[in-house]
Each structure stands twice: as structure tokens, then as C-alpha cells.
Amino acid sequence: MTGQNTDSNAAPKLSAHGIAKSFDGREVLHGISFDVLRGEFLSILGPSGCGKSTILRILIGLEHPDAGCVLLDGKDITDAAPSKRHMGIVFQDYALFENMTVLGNVEYALRFDPTRRECRTKIALEALASLGMADYANKPVAGLSGGQMQRVSIARTLALSPEVILFDEPTSGLDADARLALRSQLKKIQRDHGTTMVFITHDQEEAFALADRVMVMGEGSIHQLDEPLRIVENPADGYVRDFVVSNLKAKYDSLARFASPLR
Amino acid sequence: MTRYNTSHGTRVLEIALLLFFLLAVAFPLVGMFSRLADPQVREVFGTPAFATACVNSLVVAALTTVISVLAALLMSWVLCRTAIHGKGVFAVLLTVPMLVPSLAHGMSLVYLLGSNGILTNLLHGSWSIYGYPGIVMGSFLYSFPPAFLMLYDVMRYEDATPYQAADVLGIPKGSQFAHITLPFLRKPLVSAVFATFALVITDYGVPLMVGGKVTTLPVLMYQNAVGLLDFDAGAAIGFVLLVPAVIDFLVDVLARDNASARYVSRGFDNKRRPVRDALGYVAAVLVTLALLLPIATFCMVSFVTKYPLDLTPTLANVGRAFTMGAGSYWVNSLFIALVVSILGTIVAYLVAYITARVGGVSARLLHLASVTTLAVPGIVLGLSFSLAFKDSPIYGTFAILILVNLVHFIASPYLMAYNSLSKVNKNLEAVGQTMGVGRVRIVLDVLVPATADTIAEMFSFFFVNCMVTISAVSFLSTTLDMPLALLVTDLDAQRLVECSAFVAVLILFTNVVEKAVVAFVKRYRHAQQTAI
Numbered sequence: 111m112t113g114q115n116t117d118s119n120a121a122p123k124l125s126a127h128g129i130a131k132s133f134d135g136r137e138v139l140h141g142i143s144f145d146v147l148r149g150e151f152l153s154i155l156g157p158s159g160c161g162k163s164t165i166l167r168i169l170i171g172l173e174h175p176d177a178g179c180v181l182l183d184g185k186d187i188t189d190a191a192p193s194k195r196h197m198g199i200v201f202q203d204y205a206l207f208e209n210m211t212v213l214g215n216v217e218y219a220l221r222f223d224p225t226r227r228e229c230r231t232k233i234a235l236e237a238l239a240s241l242g243m244a245d246y247a248n249k250p251v252a253g254l255s256g257g258q259m260q261r262v263s264i265a266r267t268l269a270l271s272p273e274v275i276l277f278d279e280p281t282s283g284l285d286a287d288a289r290l291a292l293r294s295q296l297k298k299i300q301r302d303h304g305t306t307m308v309f310i311t312h313d314q315e316e317a318f319a320l321a322d323r324v325m326v327m328g329e330g331s332i333h334q335l336d337e338p339l340r341i342v343e344n345p346a347d348g349y350v351r352d353f354v355v356s357n358l359k360a361k362y363d364s365l366a367r368f369a370s371p372l373r
Numbered sequence: 374m375t376r377y378n379t380s381h382g383t384r385v386l387e388i389a390l391l392l393f394f395l396l397a398v399a400f401p402l403v404g405m406f407s408r409l410a411d412p413q414v415r416e417v418f419g420t421p422a423f424a425t426a427c428v429n430s431l432v433v434a435a436l437t438t439v440i441s442v443l444a445a446l447l448m449s450w451v452l453c454r455t456a457i458h459g460k461g462v463f464a465v466l467l468t469v470p471m472l473v474p475s476l477a478h479g480m481s482l483v484y485l486l487g488s489n490g491i492l493t494n495l496l497h498g499s500w501s502i503y504g505y506p507g508i509v510m511g512s513f514l515y516s517f518p519p520a521f522l523m524l525y526d527v528m529r530y531e532d533a534t535p536y537q538a539a540d541v542l543g544i545p546k547g548s549q550f551a552h553i554t555l556p557f558l559r560k561p562l563v564s565a566v567f568a569t570f571a572l573v574i575t576d577y578g579v580p581l582m583v584g585g586k587v588t589t590l591p592v593l594m595y596q597n598a599v600g601l602l603d604f605d606a607g608a609a610i611g612f613v614l615l616v617p618a619v620i621d622f623l624v625d626v627l628a629r630d631n632a633s634a635r636y637v638s639r640g641f642d643n644k645r646r647p648v649r650d651a652l653g654y655v656a657a658v659l660v661t662l663a664l665l666l667p668i669a670t671f672c673m674v675s676f677v678t679k680y681p682l683d684l685t686p687t688l689a690n691v692g693r694a695f696t697m698g699a700g701s702y703w704v705n706s707l708f709i710a711l712v713v714s715i716l717g718t719i720v721a722y723l724v725a726y727i728t729a730r731v732g733g734v735s736a737r738l739l740h741l742a743s744v745t746t747l748a749v750p751g752i753v754l755g756l757s758f759s760l761a762f763k764d765s766p767i768y769g770t771f772a773i774l775i776l777v778n779l780v781h782f783i784a785s786p787y788l789m790a791y792n793s794l795s796k797v798n799k800n801l802e803a804v805g806q807t808m809g810v811g812r813v814r815i816v817l818d819v820l821v822p823a824t825a826d827t828i829a830e831m832f833s834f835f836f837v838n839c840m841v842t843i844s845a846v847s848f849l850s851t852t853l854d855m856p857l858a859l860l861v862t863d864l865d866a867q868r869l870v871e872c873s874a875f876v877a878v879l880i881l882f883t884n885v886v887e888k889a890v891v892a893f894v895k896r897y898r899h900a901q902q903t904a905i
Contacts, residue, residue: 194809195807207801
């Protein structure tokens with residue numbers, strides 16, 4: 111099914127229309143369409159191999175769709191270069207430049223921007239401070255923990271002031287504490303900067319905890335796009351009920367067993 | 374890896390590199406082997422000399438392979454599984470023979486064990502090393518270090534966890550060796566066996582010096598092509614020499630371990646065991662002596678008045694060698710080695726960048742072209758270049774020597790760069806693209822620093838091999854651009870054995886200095902990084 115906006119008055123910041131993509135003759139996206147609202151936090155939830163990373167790569171321009179188009183503020187950017195889309199991406203594996211310091215990583219791209227080259231250190235330090243990493247500015251990234259590396263990676267993206275940030279399972283490699291810390295930082299950034307965020311995950315709990323809306327995917331199609339509570343209350347089909355609602359309920363039940371003696 | 378954002382610059386680079394391989398590898402080899410279409414050219418296969426050379430080559434290659442691989446396996450085990458001291462020193466000393474030309478190994482055996490050899494006189498021996506014994510001993514010196522490095526590198530990174538689990542389960546050591554060690558080493562051993570066999574059967578330096586009446590295929594090819602100017606016979610024998618090298622190449626491709634899938638979970642903690650360690654010391658000292666004694670001999674011979682009659686120390690041979698042209702040939706070698714090292718490292722790195730980080734059809738073709746050069750012996754490449762470019766402006770110039778060495782040695786540095794670049798985070802270019810940072814900048818600012826150690830090793834590999842090689846360049850050099858290694862045979866043929874030995878020392882000295890400089894640069898870089 112095609113996703114629908116919950117607020118018809120809100121103008122979409124980012125739209126995908128009829129996106130289809132095949133690799134080696136196998137279609138991984140079947141003409142999907144959805145909108146992301148301005149300032150919204152959209153979680154794309156689905157199991158491994160359902161095509162969610164491919165969507166992200168198409169949105170930012172690292173892959174070209176076989177059919178369909180991508181719109182930013184209503185303007186077709188399907189053929190625009192990734193750097194011209196005013197978007198940033200954060201990868202699961204951080205993709206940091208390991209030969210540079212924390213600050214070096216964050217200010218690197220600013221060196222090539224004539225308008226911000228002079229004040230690049232100030233911008234980079236502000237971005238690091240917003241993620242609690244300013245004290246690490248002169249440290250090499252190689253010695254950081256996974257959570258710290260991911261915060262540097264986010265700061266590097268933030269420093270370029272993108273209008274939309276795409277997250278490709280950024281918490282997958284982190285321990286439970288680091289995941290929780292990163293989640294709250296992402297929500298804070300969204301609130302403070304009003305940045306539109308698209309967040310990919312296969313973790314139901316994470317998708318529902320963070321998102322304004324959740325897009326549930328399976329085998330290259332969108333099964334439901336709605337607010338978290340509405341999905342729980344009204345799953346669109348059996349797939350959503352099994353993959354999302356049942357899983358969440360199972361987690362809740364197991365937690366409840368341990369939580370009740372604590373009350 | 375995506376092709377979608379491959380820039381025009383990348384495509385131009387791919388085409389340029391493909392054209393390079395077409396011109397420098399396919400064109401000369403196809404031209405040379407097309408001569409085999411003529412039945413007269415193939416007549417050499419029916420001659421008794423060819424049959425004898427085939428048998429000789431097979432026998433010495435088989436014998437040497439057994440000895441070298443067993444010794445390499447033993448030394449790898451000693452350095453990785455015993456608690457002897459000085460493992461790092463032994464590991465370095467065992468690879469020193471790689472720093473001298475194979476000609477020098479043959480020559481040093483004559484000084485040591487020839488009819489007037491130092492050991493022969495000392496022990497009043499009456500043996501003759503010319504023929505099979507000399508070729509096998511010399512080939513052992515030549516082929517042991519690469520075999521050792523292949524096995525040592527694998528054993529160093531073996532995971533100790535299966536052995537610990539086996540100990541807990543009470544499995545005897547013999548069973549552990551049969552069911553853990555051997556399966557682990559099977560592929561590297563197969564690779565080492567075929568690589569050693571191909572290395573020995575295609576070498577002509579050692580048999581040329583100590584072969585006596587025993588003629589091997591490369592020597593027969595050299596005699597036909599250089600001595601008799603019978604290029605057709607040379608091409609036909611060259612084709613046969615390609616067979617073991619191609620088999621080695623195929624075995625290597627099929628048997629290659631997926632390095633990225635292998636990692637050390639837990640290293641070996643070798644506890645002291647007096648008997649095992651004592652035996653380890655004995656083995657390490659004996660093998661090291663066997664490898665270094667010949668080198669020490671030509672070092673000594675180069676500084677005596679008249680070997681073997683007057684062993685008074687002197688520096689006169691240094692002056693005589695330089696009077697005979699050693700100085701200018703040394704400069705030739707340094708020039709060739711430096712240019713090949715710089716250009717070769719750049720070309721190999723660019724090819725590896727395309728194959729490891731860009732992907733696509735061109736990348737697969739480039740990978741195939743690069744690793745295929747592993748299967749072409751230098752002697753075959755040299756003759757093919759001689760035939761293909763003899764009417765071109767580069768013939769008889771440094772350019773053809775640089776080109777042939779670059780092609781001859783590109784496969785290993787390419788694979789070094791390919792492995793390193795494959796391990797660097799795959800998303801760096803994607804991040805760069807989204808941030809408006811181009812591929813060139815990511816390569817220069819991120820990938821090159823991240824793989825700097827590998828680049829230094831690539832440079833070093835080209836340099837050392839250019840200094841010691843004689844195979845390809847012997848067909849192409851003139852008196853004006855002759856590299857130093859070829860002077861070893863020239864001076865030896867003029868009975869100037871002390872000067873000839875000094876030339877080998879000069880090559881060894883140059884390579885040791887180069888290795889020391891590269892090690893210093895790497896250490897300095899690491900110290901700077903740690904200081905951040």
C-alpha cells in the first residue's frame with residue numbers, strides 16, 4: 111500500500127513517488143510512495159533485506175531509482191548529485207576518517223565550502239558540543255567507543271546544516287546504554303534544530319520510541335505508514351500485526367514480569 | 374559499492390589502465406606466442422635437448438620444493454609455536470636472501486662448496502656441486518624466503534581457541550595437529566608448494582651459475598634467445614615455462630584464503646618447554662646459518678686479495694669493481710628501481726582503488742589483468758617485450774626496462790593495495806559524495822593515509838625486486854642502461870670473482886638501506902600518530 115500523511119495541511123519536506131529498484135534482475139522496491147513532513151521524525155521499520163537501506167540510498171542520491179522520483183520541497187531532485195540535495199546521512203558503521211582527529215572529521219567537509227571555510231572550526235565545535243563531544247575534539251577517533259564514534263558521525267553531518275538527515279541503523283552496533291543516550295540526543299537535535307529525520311531500523315521498540323510516524327516495510331513494499339499508537343491499535347494487515355504488534359507485545363510481557371515485583 | 378555516481382574521471386582512469394594492460398601485457402605475449410602457429414617453431418619440442426631440459430627442470434623444481442616448503446613449515450612452527458628468544462631477529466634474517474639476485478646464490482655456493490670452496494678446503498672435500506646438487510641448494514636459498522613468508526604469515530594469525538578447546542576436551546596433541554593444524558594450513562601449503570615450484574622452474578640465475586652440464590628450461594631458453602638469437606625456439610620454450618606458472622596462478626586463486634574472514638580470536642601463549650625450545654633453537658640456528666653462510670661468503674670474498682689463493686683483506690676490489698663500471702650500473706639500477714617503485718606503486722594503487730572501491734565490469738577486468746601477470750615468468754616477459762618493441766622508440770632505453778619491471782612485479786603490490794583498500798570502510802566515498810567532497814580528495818586525504826604502511830611496502834617490494842632481477846631485463850638492457858645485477862655474471866665470466874662478489878654485496882647493501890629507510894619512515898609515522 112502507499113503511505114498516507116496524517117496531517118493533510120502539512121507540506122511534505124521530502125517525497126518519494128513510485129520508486130522502483132532492481133538489482134541483478136530482482137526487484138527490491140516495488141514502486142513505493144511516501145511523504146516525510148517538515149521537521150518530522152519518520153522511522154522506517156522492516157526486517158533485513160526488505161529494501162529500507164535502498165530507499166535511503168535513493169533518497170540521498172547514492173543509488174538511482176529505475177522508476178519514480180524524489181522531491182525535496184516539491185522540487186524534483188532525482189537526478190541531483192548527493193551533495194546538492196541538502197541532506198546528510200549517518201551510517202551504521204560510522205564511516206569516520208580514522209586518520210583524523212574528532213575535530214578534523216567534523217570540519218573536513220567545511221574546508222571545501224568557501225562560505226564556511228573560515229569559521230569551520232567554530233561550526234565544528236558547536237556541532238560537537240551539541241552532542242556532548244567537544245571535550246574530545248583533539249582526540250583521534252580510533253580510540254573512541256562505538257557510541258562516541260556515532261556521535262562524531264552525527265556531528266559531522268550536523269555541521270553541514272542539512273535540511274534532512276537520514277540514519278541507516280545508527281544504533282545497531284551500540285550497547286544498550288549508548289543506544290538510549292543516542293536516542294535522546296537525536297530527539298533533542300530534532301527539537302532544537304527542527305531537522306527532518308528519516309531513521310531506518312529493524313528494532314520495533316526503537317522505531318516506536320523515536321518516531322512521529324512509523325513506516326512498516328516488508329519485501330520492498332510499504333505495509334503501513336502511520337503514527338505509532340494507530341499502528342498498534344489498527345494494524346493494516348497480518349504482516350504488521352505479526353512483525354510489529356506481536357513483537358512489541360512479547361517484549362512488553364517479558365518486561366512486565368520483571369517490572370511487577372519492583373512496583 | 375555503487376556505479377551510479379562513478380565520475381567521468383573514474384571512467385577515464387579505468388580505460389587508461391585497461392589500455393595499459395592491453396599494451397604492456399597482452400600485446401607482447403600474444404605477439405610472441407602467435408609464433409607457435411608455425412609448425413617449424415614447434416620443432417624445438419621434439420629435440421633431445423628440450424626433453425632433457427624438461428626432465429632436469431622437473432627434478433630440481435620438485436626436489437627444491439620439498440626441501441624449501443618443509444624448511445619453511447618448520448621455521449614457521451618454531452617462530453610461532455615455541456618460546457625461543459629473538460623470534461623477530463630470526464624472522465628478518467630468514468628473509469635476507471630475498472635481497473640478493475639468484476645469480477649471487479649460485480655464485481656464493483661456488484665460493485663455499487666449489488672445488489676450491491672455503492668449506493671444501495676446510496673439510497678436504499672432493500665433491501662437485503655443479504649440476505643437480507648446486508641447482509637444488511641455490512634454488513633453496515632463492516625459494517625458501519617467499520615460502521617461509523607465506524606460511525609464517527598464516528601461522529602467526531592462527532586462532533589458539535580451537536587448541537584450547539581441544540585441550541579441555543582431552544584431545545591428544547597428535548590429533549590436534551592432524552585435525553586442527555593441517556586443515557588450517559592445507560590451502561596455504563598448497564599455495565606455497567605451487568608457488569615454490571613455479572619460482573624454481575622459471576629461474577635461470579642459479580642454474581646458469583652452478584648448473585654445469587645440467588641444463589634447465591630457462592637456461593635453454595636463454596641460450597637459444599640470447600646466445601643463438603633463435604627467438605622462435607625461445608618463444609616456444611617460453612610457452613612451456615608459462616604452464617607451471619599458470620597452474621600456480623590457478624591454484625593460488627582457487628586456494629586463496631579469504632583474509633577478511635579470518636581473524637585472531639586469541640593468540641598463542643607459548644609456555645616454556647625446555648626440550649621443544651632447545652630443538653627450536655637448533656633448527657632456527659641451522660636454517661639461518663644455511664641461508665646466511667653463502668651470503669657471508671660472498672661478502673668475505675669481495676674483500677680478499679685473490680680468492681682462493683690469497684685471502685688477505687683488501688678494499689682494492691671495490692675500486693676495481695667501480696673501474697669496471699659498477700658505479701654507473703649501480704646508478705642505472707637505482708634509477709630504474711626508484712622510477713619503477715614510484716610509478717609502479719601509483720599504477721598498482723590506482724588499479725586497486727578501481728577494483729576494491731569502485732567495482733563494475735572494468736574493475737573485474739583490471740583485477741584479472743593484474744593478477745594474471747603473476748603467471749608470467751620474467752624471462753618470458755623479457756623475450757616477449759624484446760620481440761614486441763624492438764622497432765619502437767623505447768627499445769634500448771630505460772623506458773622499456775622500467776616498463777618491463779613494472780609489469781613483471783605489479784601483481785603482488787596490487788594485491789597488497791587491494792587487500793588494504795578492501796578493509797577500509799566502504800561508505801567513506803558515499804559520505805564524501807553527500808558532503809560535496811570528491812573521490813580524489815577522499816583518496817588523498819583519507820585512503821592514502823589509512824593505507825600508508827601498505828604503500829610503503831608496495832614501494833619496497835618494487836624497489837628490492839628491481840635491484841635483484843635479472844630475468845626480464847637480460848633480454849632488453851644495453852651496455853648503457855644495464856642494471857647492476859647483470860654485472861655479477863659479466864664480472865664472473867671475466868674471472869673477476871672478487872669484483873663480482875662485491876657487486877652482489879653492493880646490491881645487498883642497497884636493499885638493506887632501502888628496507889631500513891622504509892622501516893624508519895613507518896615507525897616515524899606511527900610515532901606521530903600516537904602523539905596526537
